[in-house]
Amino acid sequence: MTAVTAVMEVAPIPDISDHGVAKLVGTAQSTPILTKVFPVDSRVESELDLDTLAPEHMTFRRREGKKKEDIEYTFHQKEGMVTAVRGGTIESLPMPAGTQDILSCLYYTRTVLEPTPGASLKMNVYHDKKNRPVEVRVEGVETIEGTWGQAETVRVLVIMPFHGLFMNQGNIRVWVTTDERRTPLRMKAKVVLGSIVADLVDGLVETETVKQEE
Numbered sequence: 001m002t003a004v005t006a007v008m009e010v011a012p013i014p015d016i017s018d019h020g021v022a023k024l025v026g027t028a029q030s031t032p033i034l035t036k037v038f039p040v041d042s043r044v045e046s047e048l049d050l051d052t053l054a055p056e057h058m059t060f061r062r063r064e065g066k067k068k069e070d071i072e073y074t075f076h077q078k079e080g081m082v083t084a085v086r087g088g089t090i091e092s093l094p095m096p097a098g099t100q101d102i103l104s105c106l107y108y109t110r111t112v113l114e115p116t117p118g119a120s121l122k123m124n125v126y127h128d129k130k131n132r133p134v135e136v137r138v139e140g141v142e143t144i145e146g147t148w149g150q151a152e153t154v155r156v157l158v159i160m161p162f163h164g165l166f167m168n169q170g171n172i173r174v175w176v177t178t179d180e181r182r183t184p185l186r187m188k189a190k191v192v193l194g195s196i197v198a199d200l201v202d203g204l205v206e207t208e209t210v211k212q213e214e
Helices: 104-112
Strands: 004-013 021-030 041-049 054-064 067-076 081-086 089-094 120-127 130-146 149-159 168-177 184-191 194-199
Touching (some): 041 104, 130 184
Antiparallel strands (some): 004 021, 021 041, 041 054, 054 067, 067 081, 120 130, 184 194
């Protein structure tokens, strides 16, 4: 059953400083069937420094079931501090330099992690007023099939012991193409109501690693 439609995009934005900034946008909306029992309508926006690949600002509009909240983080990477605005409360908390948010960490991993079995990456992700360790491991190389045809991918295990974008209840596996674009094609995770498999349905540029079925 199709439960949620998720869309992720990158939109360049003007910036007055001497470095580029990109706006990362992620949305998740439940289908009419799921909306009757567990409505989902969430949106995350993260402004990413393209030189350091670290976030500067993030907003999270979460609507999942009965849970409704708006969160805003401003990351002061040089000072090692983050300002959080949540439920009308403002507070500044310490964080390690290079800390990621729940959306920027996906793009950071695609850029930094080597697509080689055995490779791993550790990072700090700030979420829900806490610094949370996240580890990403490349488990192996697989050829998978979907609406895109066949593609050579690396299977990546994301050890993320907290709720992220899609109501996940623990570790996530992601299949990412081995070409330079590192396109995520499939994700599997446990969620509040069971488990999900998410496949890319639009936005894939055909490369030599993707073979369309005749």
